[in-house]
Amino acid sequence: MAQIFSRYAAFYARLVLLALLVMVISSVFAWRALTSERHAVDETVDQPVPFSHKHHVDDVGLDCRYCHTTVERAARAGIPPVATCMTCHSQLFTDQPMLQPLLKAWRDGTPIAWQRVNQLPDFVYFDHSIHVAKGIGCSSCHGRVDQMPLMRRTQTLSMKWCLDCHRHPEAYVRPRERIYDMSWQPGDQRALGEALVGAYRIDRKKLTDCSLCHR
Structure with missing residues (x-):
């Protein structure tokens, strides 16, 4: 009886299945990385100005x-744009170091990041x-x-x-x-x-x- 499959067929089949498994696992990890939240629950986030x-x-x-x-x-x-903050802070606490990024943004006409x-x-x-x-x-x-x-x-x-x-x-x-x-x-x-x-x-x-x- 003629041999239908090459003697290497089983090896190649396993190789293809392994490659598919790696692709699936990699896709799952990539998807989780792209869609996960940047910050954890109850984790405070550093800001340019420590707004309270x-x-x-x-x-x-x-x-x-x-x-x-x-x-x-x-x-x-x-x-809020910088102008909203400056409604008060053009007069209040203008000498505080923590507010200097706000005042600089106001002078430069740039938004706060x-x-x-x-x-x-x-x-x-x-x-x-x-x-x-x-x-x-x-x-x-x-x-x-x-x-x-x-x-x-x-x-x-x-x-x-x-x-x-x-x-x-x-x-x-x-x-x-x-x-x-x-x-x-x-x-x-x-x-x-x-x-x-x-x-x-x-x-x-x-x-x-x-x-x-x-x-």
């Missing part, structure tokens, strides 16, 4: 929207404005920012974490007038949440559609 949310929000009493001006009408909350703390992969679409409109408070995602001398990420921002809220919005939604109140606590979250899910027309079925976040 605790001082500005808790001590001074600034509203989130004073700096994050587009949070109610755009996908991004917005980072802030480092992002909460960052999603590029293949995830997130819109701040719809979350605010539907009653999701800042602290639900960002934690007690008003108690942070230096900004840090408090949530994993993983797909599972997002889906926990999308599947059970009644556990997180709050009155719109309390969106920016970091210390707000509900009396009966379940009862209040169920009422607000109806009042704000939150469609639970659509919240788990893949295309909602992956467009």
Whole structure:
């Protein structure tokens, strides 16, 4: 009987399978490297200016929207331009060493190179404005920012974490007038949440559609 396969066929087959396995493993590690968060949970991030949310929000009493001006009408909350900072700091603490990068940016007409703390992969679409409109408070995602001398990420921002809220919005939604109140606590979250899910027309079925976040 004629030999159908070469005596080296088994060797080549194993070699091809090994190459495919290496490619799959390499692809997984590359994908994880490209899509992983830059900063770990509760890790503070060095910034050009050590901006304290605790001082500005808790001590001074600034509203989130004073700096994050587009949070109610755009996908991004917005980072304040140097001019916003200089509303106060053209007069206050101008001799402090920590503020010198800010003053130099103002003189040179250049922006501050802030480092992002909460960052999603590029293949995830997130819109701040719809979350605010539907009653999701800042602290639900960002934690007690008003108690942070230096900004840090408090949530994993993983797909599972997002889906926990999308599947059970009644556990997180709050009155719109309390969106920016970091210390707000509900009396009966379940009862209040169920009422607000109806009042704000939150469609639970659509919240788990893949295309909602992956467009």
